Amino acid sequence: MSLQAMNRETARRIIALPPSKITREEQDLLLLLRRDRCTIPVILVSESRPARVSGSNATYSAIADYISENNLSVELGRCSGKGFQQNEPFVDVQLPGKSRVTFGPVSPEIVPLILDGMINKAIPMEYALWQYRNPMHEPWDGVPFFDEIPYFSGQVRKLTRNFGLSDPASVAEYIARDGYKAFVKAISNYTAADITELVEQSGLRGRGGAGYPTAQKWQVARNTLSDQKYLICNADESDPGAFTDKALLEREPHKVIEGVAIAAYAIGASMVFIYVNASDSYSTDCIEHALSEAAALGLTGENIFDSGFNLKVQLVRSAGAYICGEETALINNLQGKRAIPRQKPPYPSEKGLFGKPTVVNNVETLFNLPDILNYGPQWYRNTGTPDSPGTKILSLTGKLKYQGLVEVPFGITLNDLVTKIGGGIRNGKQFKALQIGGPAGRCIGHEGLQLKLDYKTFAEAGIFLGSGGVVVLDEENCMVDVARYFLRFISRESCGKCIPCREGSRRMLDILNAISHRPEQGASHEPLERFKGVMTLESLAEVIKDTSLCGLGKTAPDTVLSTLRLFREEYEEHIFERKCRAGVCTDLQTYYIDMEACTGCTACAKKCPVNAIIGTPRQPFFIIEQKCTGCGICMETCKFSAVKTR
Amino acid sequence: MNFFITVNNREIEAVKGETILQALKRAGISIPTLCNMEGFTPTGACRLCMVEVKGREGLVPSCSQPVEEWMEVKTHTPRVIKARRMIVELLLASHPDDCLYCERNCHCELQNLAFELNVRERKQSSRRPAMVKDLSSPAITRDPSKCILCGRCVRICEEVMGCSSLEFSGKGDASRIDTLGGRGLNATSCIACGQCVMVCPTGALYEKKKLAELQIALGNPGLHPVAVVDPVVSLSLADVYGNRNLRQSARQLNNLLKRCGFREVYDYAALQDLYVRKTAEELTRAEGSTIYSSNCPAWIKYAEQYLPELLPCISKLKSPSQLAGTLLKKLLPEKDGTKPFVVSFSPCTARKYESRRREFNPVGEPEIDLVITARALEQYVVLNGMDPATAEAEEFNKPFQTSSMYGELGGVSGGTMEAVAAETYFRLTGGKDLPSGRLKKVKPGKIRELVFDHAGETWRFASVSGMAEAAGFIEELSGKPGYYRYIEVMACPNGCINGGGLPILNDDNILKNRQKQLTELAEKNALACSNRNRTIDELLSELAKMDGGEQLLYTAYEPGKTV
Structure with missing residues (x-):
C-alpha cells in the first residue's frame, strides 16, 4: 500500500506523536497498513533478487491476469524477500479475518490452482509453506506456523522481523511499523551525546568486519573540532558469497536511512554519503526510491521536524572494485580519486573525507540503531553475548539444504548454524569445511564447528568475521581449488598499490596453479619443486600478512593458510600423487x-x-x-x- | 619538541611530527626505501621501510608512521630483513632478467636493493603479460616491463609538473602505470621535462640518448660538427668526475669534445646573453603588459596545451639553444663542401622535443641536428675511451666565446629574470648597472621577485619554477594583468640545474651544491652584465646587415590540443 493511503501530514503526525495521541481513523489506517486487518483478500508477491531470478515477475503478471479474468476484488501487491532462497518465488495470501499464508515456489502454471483454492477458502496444502501468527487472525488448520519452520526457528529475527512482510517501496508501511519514530525522538528529545551514550551502553560493534565499538569511533569524530563532519554509510559489499548489505538496502531501505540519520545526528554530521555497490542496480534503485520518499516527508533536508537539525543524504555508486569497500579507498573514491587505500594513521574519524572528520559505518551497524533507540540498550543486550551484544545477519550459502539471509544471536555455535538453520548438508554428503568472512576470511573444519559466533572468540581464534558471508563446503569441494578461487579473487581485486599484496598474491596464485595443473613436462624432481612451492607459500603468507598496507592484504593469505593447516593431506596428494580426491581439479x-x-x-x-x-x-x-x-x-x-x- | 626514542637498544633523538624514517636517517641508520620521496607525502606503497615497533602486531612502515615518545623500534631484526628480502624477491620474480642490457645497469635502485639485501637466488618466478615499449616520444622511452609501480613518476608528474601524463591504471595483478588513455607519450600532455626519468628507480623510463647518431655524424667526413655546451652540463659532469675547479672543468670539456671530433665548441651562456638583450629590448618596447619567458621548451609546450590564452604574452624569441642552431647554420660558411652539424649539449630532455618542433625544422635543414644530454655525454666520453683527467683546458670558439655573469646564471631559476631586469635597467637609465643585493623571495616556494623604480614607474620581475607551482602562480595573477612586467617560467623545480637530462646521482644535497657552485662561478665572471658582452654587439650588427636577419631570432606558437 502506498503513501496515497496516507497523506504527508498524517504521516508526519504518526511519526512525531505517541500512539495514544493518534486519532481513531489514523489507527485504523495503521492496522490496514500493517495487514493486521484487511477488508478484501490481499495477494503479495515477493520481490527480491532471488525472487526475480526465480521468475517472480512472471508469477505477478499471471496473478494479475487471473484477477482480471475472474473479475475479483483483490488487492495485489509486493512484499520484500523472506531471506529463504529455496521455494522462491513466494506468494502470500491473506483473506479477511484469516491469517496470512505463504506459498512457494509459485510458478505461473500453478497460480490458478492456488487462487481457485483460496477463493473457496480451502488451502492447496501441497504448496503452502507456513502461516504467520497473529492474535487478530484465525489460523488455518494443518499449516505450520512460521516460527515452527526449522530454518526460521533457529534464528532470532529482530532486525529482520519485517522482512517478507512489508513492501520495501512504501514509506507508509514502514511508518506503520514504528518507522522513523526513533529518529524523530532522537532529534527532538535527545542530545547527540545522549545518543552516543545509549549506543555505548548497548555495546554495539561495527559490522564491517573488525568489530570496532561503534560508539568509540563516533567519540573520536565528535571530539575532533571541525566546521564540517561527514558520515559515510558503507554498503559497498562485493565479497563473493555475501549479500547481507544488499539485502538490507532492498528489503527495508527506510530503516537504513533512519539509522543513517540517527548516526549523523550523533556525530554532528550534516552531510551523509550512502556508498552503494554500483553493480547491483536493484538494491541501488530501492534505496534511491526510499531516499526520495524520505525527502518528500521532510525526514531529510533543512530543519527536520522543527528540531533545527539539517541533513543532506547523497547516494554514491561505487567505482565497482572490491577494494572500494576499504574505508580509506572509499574516501579517496568519493573525492574523485582512484580508489586505493592509504596508510593509517591519520584515521578517517580524525582526518577523512576532504580532510574532515569522517565516520565510516557499515550499513548493518546503522541498521541496528533504530531498535536500540526504540527499545533501549538493555533490550538490545538481552540478545547475544556480553562482548558482542545483539544479532548478526549472515549470508548462509553453499552445500546446505537451506540457504539464505539469516539473523542469528551472537553466541550461537557454528554447528547450530549449519545443522539447525541450514538443515545440514544436502544430498546426504559429508560436511568438509565452512568458509567465513569472504576472500579475507578463513576455512573452519569439523573441530571448529564448536566455536561460538562472537567477535572476541573469533579474534582469539584468528578469524575475521568480515561481511558475514558463510559458505559451507562438502566432500565434493577440493580445498586447493577453494583456496585458489579466493586467491584469484584477491589477486584480481587487490588495488595493486603495495608490493606484498600485489606481487605476493600473484605469486601464491602461481604456486597453487602449479599444483592443481598437470606439469608441462614431468621431470623427476618436479614434485619436489612443487613441494618447495608450498613451503614458500607459508613464508610468503607470513610476509604478506606482516607488511601489507590495508586489511585486504593483511588477510589475503588467510584462506590459503587455513586450508593448508586443516587439509594439508589434500595439498600433498595434489603434489605427490597428482590426485584431487574431490575430482574438481580435472587437469590433474x-x-x-x-x-x-x-x-x-x-x-x-x-x-x-x-x-x-x-x-x-x-x-x-x-x-x-x-x-x-x-x-x-x-x-x-x-x-x-x-x-x-x- | 624533541624527545628520545629507543632504536635497536640505542636512544636517538626525534622531533615531534616527523616520521620514524626521518629520525632514523638523522641518526645514521639506513633503511631501504623505494616509493619514498623527499618532500612528498608518503604513500607507503613499497613496504620496504618496514620496522618492528614494540606493541604493534604487524610491521610498521617507517616512512609514514609519526614518531611517538613510547616507541621502541627495531630496524634490522631477522623478521624485518626477511620481509624486505621477500619483497625484493617478489619484485624480481616478474622483472625481466636483462640487467646487462638495461639502460640503468649499475645505476638501478632495484639492483642495489637486491645487492644490499643479499638476494642471491631466484626463489620466485612469475610471469607478467608481455608489454610493449613506448617509443613515441622524441625525448623519453617508457618500458613498462621494467616498471615496479613505485609511483614516483606519477607523483612528480602530477604534483610537481602538473601534467598528470602518467597514471596508475588497472587493478590487482593487472595494475600498471600507463599514459593517460593508454596513448603513446607523444600524444599525451607530456612536456618531456624528464623529471620522471630522474625519479625512476629502474629502467622503466629513460631518455633517448641518440649516441649512435652522434657517433655516425662525427665519423661522417661530409659534415662539420660543432657543439653548443650549456654551463650546467660541464657543472654536472664536474660532479661526476669530482672536479673542484669548475671553470677549468668547463674548458676541459671543450677539449674532450674536440677530441671526440667536434671542430668547434661554443658557449651556450653567450647565447643566453643574446637572449637576455633581445628580451630586454622587447620589454622596453612593450607598453605595460606582462611578457613571459620563452627559453624553457617544456614551459612552452605546457602553455600551448593548458594556457593557450597566454600565448600572445609569451616572448616570441627563440630559446638560446635554437638561437644557436639558427645562427650557426647561417654564419658558418660551407668549408670544402661540408655541411655544419649542430649538436646541443643540454641538461634538458625537453630540448630534444624542441629541436623536433616543426617550425625549427625547415625542410631538410633542422636548426639543431642533435640534442645530447649531460647524462648521455658522460657515457659518450666513456664509450670513446677518454680520461677526463688528462684533458687540457681549451677556450670556446668564436663567435660564441665569451659570456657574462648573467649569461652563465641562465641555468638557475631566477637567473634569466635577474639578467633581464639588469639589462632593462641598463637600457632605461642609459648605461647604469642595477644596484646589487636585489633578489627577494616572495613566497616560501620557488617564486622570486625583483623590483626597481624608474621614472615614477615600478618595474616588477618574477621568476617561478616547477610547472605545477608556476601554473598556480599564473592563475593567481590573472586578476592583475601587467602587475609583473616580466615573468620567467622554468618547468623543472629550481631550473636547469635540476634538469631531466642530468646524471642521476642520488644525492640529496646535489641541488643546493649546484646552485651554489653555479652562482659562485658566475660571480667570478669579469663581465657583469649581458650588455658588456661585445661579441653580441658584433653579432647583432652583422645580423642587421643581413636581409631579414632579425626575423631569424623569432618563432611562433600555436595552441596545442590538451590531452
Whole structure:
C-alpha cells in the first residue's frame, strides 16, 4: 500500500506523536497498513533478487491476469524477500479475518490452482509453506506456523522481523511499523551525546568486519573540532558469497536511512554519503526510491521536524572494485580519486573525507540503531553475548539444504548454524569445511564447528568475521581449488598499490596453479619443486600478512593458510600423487582407454577437440597423454565406459 | 619538541611530527626505501621501510608512521630483513632478467636493493603479460616491463609538473602505470621535462640518448660538427668526475669534445646573453603588459596545451639553444663542401622535443641536428675511451666565446629574470648597472621577485619554477594583468640545474651544491652584465646587415590540443 493511503501530514503526525495521541481513523489506517486487518483478500508477491531470478515477475503478471479474468476484488501487491532462497518465488495470501499464508515456489502454471483454492477458502496444502501468527487472525488448520519452520526457528529475527512482510517501496508501511519514530525522538528529545551514550551502553560493534565499538569511533569524530563532519554509510559489499548489505538496502531501505540519520545526528554530521555497490542496480534503485520518499516527508533536508537539525543524504555508486569497500579507498573514491587505500594513521574519524572528520559505518551497524533507540540498550543486550551484544545477519550459502539471509544471536555455535538453520548438508554428503568472512576470511573444519559466533572468540581464534558471508563446503569441494578461487579473487581485486599484496598474491596464485595443473613436462624432481612451492607459500603468507598496507592484504593469505593447516593431506596428494580426491581439479587427471573395453567405434576420436585420440577402427584406440588437455569429452562420449582416468 | 626514542637498544633523538624514517636517517641508520620521496607525502606503497615497533602486531612502515615518545623500534631484526628480502624477491620474480642490457645497469635502485639485501637466488618466478615499449616520444622511452609501480613518476608528474601524463591504471595483478588513455607519450600532455626519468628507480623510463647518431655524424667526413655546451652540463659532469675547479672543468670539456671530433665548441651562456638583450629590448618596447619567458621548451609546450590564452604574452624569441642552431647554420660558411652539424649539449630532455618542433625544422635543414644530454655525454666520453683527467683546458670558439655573469646564471631559476631586469635597467637609465643585493623571495616556494623604480614607474620581475607551482602562480595573477612586467617560467623545480637530462646521482644535497657552485662561478665572471658582452654587439650588427636577419631570432606558437 502506498503513501496515497496516507497523506504527508498524517504521516508526519504518526511519526512525531505517541500512539495514544493518534486519532481513531489514523489507527485504523495503521492496522490496514500493517495487514493486521484487511477488508478484501490481499495477494503479495515477493520481490527480491532471488525472487526475480526465480521468475517472480512472471508469477505477478499471471496473478494479475487471473484477477482480471475472474473479475475479483483483490488487492495485489509486493512484499520484500523472506531471506529463504529455496521455494522462491513466494506468494502470500491473506483473506479477511484469516491469517496470512505463504506459498512457494509459485510458478505461473500453478497460480490458478492456488487462487481457485483460496477463493473457496480451502488451502492447496501441497504448496503452502507456513502461516504467520497473529492474535487478530484465525489460523488455518494443518499449516505450520512460521516460527515452527526449522530454518526460521533457529534464528532470532529482530532486525529482520519485517522482512517478507512489508513492501520495501512504501514509506507508509514502514511508518506503520514504528518507522522513523526513533529518529524523530532522537532529534527532538535527545542530545547527540545522549545518543552516543545509549549506543555505548548497548555495546554495539561495527559490522564491517573488525568489530570496532561503534560508539568509540563516533567519540573520536565528535571530539575532533571541525566546521564540517561527514558520515559515510558503507554498503559497498562485493565479497563473493555475501549479500547481507544488499539485502538490507532492498528489503527495508527506510530503516537504513533512519539509522543513517540517527548516526549523523550523533556525530554532528550534516552531510551523509550512502556508498552503494554500483553493480547491483536493484538494491541501488530501492534505496534511491526510499531516499526520495524520505525527502518528500521532510525526514531529510533543512530543519527536520522543527528540531533545527539539517541533513543532506547523497547516494554514491561505487567505482565497482572490491577494494572500494576499504574505508580509506572509499574516501579517496568519493573525492574523485582512484580508489586505493592509504596508510593509517591519520584515521578517517580524525582526518577523512576532504580532510574532515569522517565516520565510516557499515550499513548493518546503522541498521541496528533504530531498535536500540526504540527499545533501549538493555533490550538490545538481552540478545547475544556480553562482548558482542545483539544479532548478526549472515549470508548462509553453499552445500546446505537451506540457504539464505539469516539473523542469528551472537553466541550461537557454528554447528547450530549449519545443522539447525541450514538443515545440514544436502544430498546426504559429508560436511568438509565452512568458509567465513569472504576472500579475507578463513576455512573452519569439523573441530571448529564448536566455536561460538562472537567477535572476541573469533579474534582469539584468528578469524575475521568480515561481511558475514558463510559458505559451507562438502566432500565434493577440493580445498586447493577453494583456496585458489579466493586467491584469484584477491589477486584480481587487490588495488595493486603495495608490493606484498600485489606481487605476493600473484605469486601464491602461481604456486597453487602449479599444483592443481598437470606439469608441462614431468621431470623427476618436479614434485619436489612443487613441494618447495608450498613451503614458500607459508613464508610468503607470513610476509604478506606482516607488511601489507590495508586489511585486504593483511588477510589475503588467510584462506590459503587455513586450508593448508586443516587439509594439508589434500595439498600433498595434489603434489605427490597428482590426485584431487574431490575430482574438481580435472587437469590433474590422466585419461586412458581400457584396451579390453574399447570396441574401436571411433566416437571418442571424432569428438576429441585436440585430436589426442588415435587408432584404427575396430581396434582399441589410444590417448596421447602429451596432447590431452583433460577436458573429459571422450569419457562422456564413450558408450562402453572404456575411457578411464587415473 | 624533541624527545628520545629507543632504536635497536640505542636512544636517538626525534622531533615531534616527523616520521620514524626521518629520525632514523638523522641518526645514521639506513633503511631501504623505494616509493619514498623527499618532500612528498608518503604513500607507503613499497613496504620496504618496514620496522618492528614494540606493541604493534604487524610491521610498521617507517616512512609514514609519526614518531611517538613510547616507541621502541627495531630496524634490522631477522623478521624485518626477511620481509624486505621477500619483497625484493617478489619484485624480481616478474622483472625481466636483462640487467646487462638495461639502460640503468649499475645505476638501478632495484639492483642495489637486491645487492644490499643479499638476494642471491631466484626463489620466485612469475610471469607478467608481455608489454610493449613506448617509443613515441622524441625525448623519453617508457618500458613498462621494467616498471615496479613505485609511483614516483606519477607523483612528480602530477604534483610537481602538473601534467598528470602518467597514471596508475588497472587493478590487482593487472595494475600498471600507463599514459593517460593508454596513448603513446607523444600524444599525451607530456612536456618531456624528464623529471620522471630522474625519479625512476629502474629502467622503466629513460631518455633517448641518440649516441649512435652522434657517433655516425662525427665519423661522417661530409659534415662539420660543432657543439653548443650549456654551463650546467660541464657543472654536472664536474660532479661526476669530482672536479673542484669548475671553470677549468668547463674548458676541459671543450677539449674532450674536440677530441671526440667536434671542430668547434661554443658557449651556450653567450647565447643566453643574446637572449637576455633581445628580451630586454622587447620589454622596453612593450607598453605595460606582462611578457613571459620563452627559453624553457617544456614551459612552452605546457602553455600551448593548458594556457593557450597566454600565448600572445609569451616572448616570441627563440630559446638560446635554437638561437644557436639558427645562427650557426647561417654564419658558418660551407668549408670544402661540408655541411655544419649542430649538436646541443643540454641538461634538458625537453630540448630534444624542441629541436623536433616543426617550425625549427625547415625542410631538410633542422636548426639543431642533435640534442645530447649531460647524462648521455658522460657515457659518450666513456664509450670513446677518454680520461677526463688528462684533458687540457681549451677556450670556446668564436663567435660564441665569451659570456657574462648573467649569461652563465641562465641555468638557475631566477637567473634569466635577474639578467633581464639588469639589462632593462641598463637600457632605461642609459648605461647604469642595477644596484646589487636585489633578489627577494616572495613566497616560501620557488617564486622570486625583483623590483626597481624608474621614472615614477615600478618595474616588477618574477621568476617561478616547477610547472605545477608556476601554473598556480599564473592563475593567481590573472586578476592583475601587467602587475609583473616580466615573468620567467622554468618547468623543472629550481631550473636547469635540476634538469631531466642530468646524471642521476642520488644525492640529496646535489641541488643546493649546484646552485651554489653555479652562482659562485658566475660571480667570478669579469663581465657583469649581458650588455658588456661585445661579441653580441658584433653579432647583432652583422645580423642587421643581413636581409631579414632579425626575423631569424623569432618563432611562433600555436595552441596545442590538451590531452
